[in-house]
Amino acid sequence: MSSIHDFATWEPLLRLLRDGNAQKLAAPDGYVAGQISRDSWSMPLRRPSPPPGRAAQVEDVQAEYDAVGRVCDALGEGADDDGVSFMVEIAPTGRTVLHLLGSGPAAQFGLGPYPGSLLLVEDAVPEPWRRLPEPSPGAAPAPTADPALLERTLRERLPDAIGATEEEIAAAEERLGVTLPEELRALYRVTRARWEDWGDDHEAAEREAQAVGCELLPPDRVYVADARSRRCFWEFGAMEAVITPPDAKVQGLVGSPGWIAFGDNGGGDRLAIDLTPGPRGHLGQVIMLSHEEDTGAEPIADSLTDLVMGRLAEGREHHDEFPAVARVNVRALPSVEAAAHPDLEVLSIGAWEDEPVSLAPVIGLPRLRTLSACAGTLADPLEIAGLTGLEFLELGPEDWRVLLDAGAVPHGLSAAAIEVRGDQHPLRIADLADEILALGNRPAIPRTVVEGDLGPAL
Structure with a gap:
């Protein structure tokens, strides 16, 4: 068992919760509940008000950050990778009973102190995550796709860049199980986007992003953006549907074996080459997968050459x-x-x-x-x-x-x-x-009861 189940790990946080919720805890069957993950938390903590005329500062809530930090540090030691929900009862004497609720193999991490979606069938995913792309036999590259122009332009913009070898490109293709499009191969022949190649030139990455049109992934980090690459929470994924109208450039999929992710827009959204375009799309068009959405992608450019030359698509596609x-x-x-x-x-x-x-x-x-x-x-x-x-x-x-x-x-x-x-x-x-x-003979939600004594409140 990890220290997440040790009373000492929770004690500073429990004291803060008692100080801010004395009336609620003193009520019959009174309790306080919340949840903590490694990058966020939700619980009824009382935060002190800053002095008049001064904005709130980190030191004003340092006790909270330190107390929560002890729990966050302990989360990575065990199986509670997503986080832990809790409910605590604290008697006036200080006697404390802390109930910890994990996620486990059959219950996804939820909002607040309550469980998320319950998996009645092991490894099941919502229907949109099972959907494969529709065939696009008539799709063709855009007339603007020009690997030679792309390579020539990038060599002029990045004269000192170190390109990937044919062996490195071949290794990426073998790992992915797909042949990289010629435009993408041409790009990587100019630059392989490795930090170690830039040495002490701290502005090299920015110059490359401006030259290419995105933050480029090295060949060994290029990946297929299929449905598995987008994390699935059932309560959100089940509410989605794959919608691809007849005039769409991009299929409204969660992911596709033909989406080759090669870059980032700097804000967490991935750029990909699309080899399974929608009815009006081009083979090899550039699309963007938003980190805030579960399905679909936005057309960015008709070709990788267009992206490099700054010829971008007009606006987003909107589908009812x-x-x-x-x-x-x-x-x-x-x-x-x-x-x-x-x-x-x-x-x-x-x-x-x-x-x-x-x-x-x-x-x-x-x-x-x-x-x-x-x-x-x-x-x-x-x-x-x-x-x-x-x-x-x-x-x-x-x-x-x-x-x-x-x-x-x-x-x-x-x-x-x-x-x-x-x-x-x-x-x-x-x-x-x-x-x-x-009902599905699935494991119950993991529970642990941790007891301790905080002593009487001061």
Whole structure:
């Protein structure tokens, strides 16, 4: 067991939580809950106000950073790579019971102290992550693709650059299992983008990025941006759909075996050569995969030559998600009837001010695979039993209770989620999650109880 399960690791943080939540902890069955990952945390900590006339500074919250830092340092020592949720009860005497909830193989890390998606089928991924590109037999390179011009231009801009050898390019192709396009091979013959080649020239990387049009990855770091390269959280991925209109340049995929990622825009978005373009795209066009989106990519240039020459594509492509994805709420579709369509894949029922709705209009739809319904929006949760094609279901705790008690949870689910609103007891939500996981004979959420004594509050 790692030090994440040691009371001493948590003690400074628990003292801060007690100081800021004395009234809540003193209430009957009182507790404080939160979560910590290695790069963020969420919990009810009281932060001191800076003196009048001065902005908040790091030293004002140094105690918080130090206390949380002890827990973050311990996370990497064990299996809690994503993070840990916790609930703590502290008696007036200082007697402390800390409940730690991990993610484990069947429960993804969630928001706040509650579990994320529950995997009822091992290694299952949402449908968009299983989608392969459609064939594009008529696709051809753009007329602007000119490896010779590209190479000549870059040699003029980067006269001192060290290019990759044919052996290095061949090694990259063997590792990827794909032949690099001629434009990309020409680029790497000019520069291999290795830091060690630049020595003490600290501005070399910036000059190269300006010359190429992006921050270039070395040949040994080029990768295939297939669906596995985009991390999948079920509660988000199940709400997506692959949409590729007839006039699209880029297929609306999560990833493709024909997307060869070779660069970065400096903000975490990857540039790739597209060998599986959309109906109006060019073979070898340059696309950008946003780190803030789960599906699709933005066309950047018709060819790598265009990127280098600064001839960029005009704007983003915008595609309507309906009818594949339908959102019923006070600001979107007015009813479930309006969402019903043979192509409907994802139905989300959100904030609702009218009477609870019936699911009858969407029962029997052939492609419906995801249902997410906020608590109190469904007139009869048992209607869900008629949605036999569901692979993902997200409901509030009360609706899950109705389904579980009636034995009416759809049998084909690959994953599920509990939508928690407000302050609900984390252990009761974890118990409900374990009950759902048991339907697929999946492991329960890992739990550890750590006890200690903080002594009376001063």
